[in-house]
Amino acid sequence: MRIFAYAGLATGLAICVWMAVVQKTAIGTNGALGLACLIVLALMAARDISQFVAQRTMDFVFNDEGIGVRNPEYEEIEEIWKSGDYLEAIRRLRAYYQKYPTEIYALLRIAEIYENNLNNLLAAALEYEDILKKKLPPERWGWAAIHLCNLYNKLNEPEKYNTLLQRIATEYSQTTAARKARQKLGWPEPEPEPQPQEAPPAPAEPAKKEAQKPSLPPGFRPLE
Template sequence: MNKRTKIALYVFLALSACLFIWRFQSNYARLMKEGETKTDTDLINVKVPDYQRMAAPAKTDYHLGGWGAGMVLSLVGLGLMVAHDVSGLVGGRALKVIYNDEGEGITSPDYEKAEEEWANGNFLEAIQLMRDYLKQNPREQHVALRIAEIYEKDLQNFLAAALEYEEVLKQKLPPERWGWAAIHLCNLYTGKLNQPDKAIALLQRIVTDYGRTAAAEKARKRLAQLEEEGIVPTATETAAAPAPSTSNLPPGFAPKKL
């Protein structure tokens, strides 16, 4: 969704919400006003109000259900858009903090320009700008992860996303960061790409090479789950077969012991 469309949708939902809220409140107030008990100033012959009649007003043109439903739907739509944009902004900032090896936020105008292109819906242009930035700043591997995220979530190109993650894993990263990037790649292998063999090999590598990390604990659980599903062979199935005999003797004859 480009920036203009998003702004137009925000304006439409906000105006719709205001309209529905106003109409609902005005009709509800009119209903309550017409349902009020009329006061009789005659203190001698006091009339008892007919509450049954007042409980069911004759007019039914208030349409509170329709105005209320429109109000709820417009507010829900507006809330979902705000939540999506806020989560994307917070997620991007968190990714910068986690994967910036220098421990500082990214304030480069070049990178911010790439994020602006992404916000405007120009995903391919944003990826190219991020690649250019990554060439000049190879240590900031969070940019490569951001490229993979755009391929996966925005462009739905899961193969390209997996290739980006594979390139990230070739870099020298802290164990925990490497492990979680590998876990994400495994999810692509077992999900969208349907390549369980690659996922199993990578999960086993996480356990073997980074066994003390939280990512390794996640990998162990995932391997156990795949084993229950029959995707990973059990220990008895993977037991090594006996090595073939190198003797030239006929079957049934054993080499002479020295």
């Protein structure tokens, strides 16, 4: 849909320029419309570029894609994991994170190995608890917390399970993870906040009428 928007705006801009410059038709109107199309195109492009750069930066920091991002040290650790030496892989991942503290993925990988390869749910939960202490974007934090809730459920920790779900639903209420938490808790979705209404203008005060003087015959004055 965004491609169609770009194409439509570009076509409109071209038509306006052609009508104004070549056909000399309604130069003022077509010039204004062309300028409007150009401004909208520039705003859309700036927004899309900023979102793309932000997403690429986040992908680099969290190392989600794993293609052309992980360095050779991490690839060596993955080879150790493939060989089945899970404890050595965990040890190397901890050292890797100490060296590259922005690579939160290393901590997630440790938790994953504990959960899936060593079947140690308690250790995995402890790793996720440590991850949630890091400064993460709200969506990332929320989904890590949801995974920890699932571990609490498997560990038969209902108090921790419910407490964390409530925290997700209230402190991170605008995230998709919060919606999942509310579903698990059986909470209804919050109603959208009403838009503030402008106060009606105060009625204008009626102009004070001057006191009418009594009508007297000519030659008479009212008593002071």
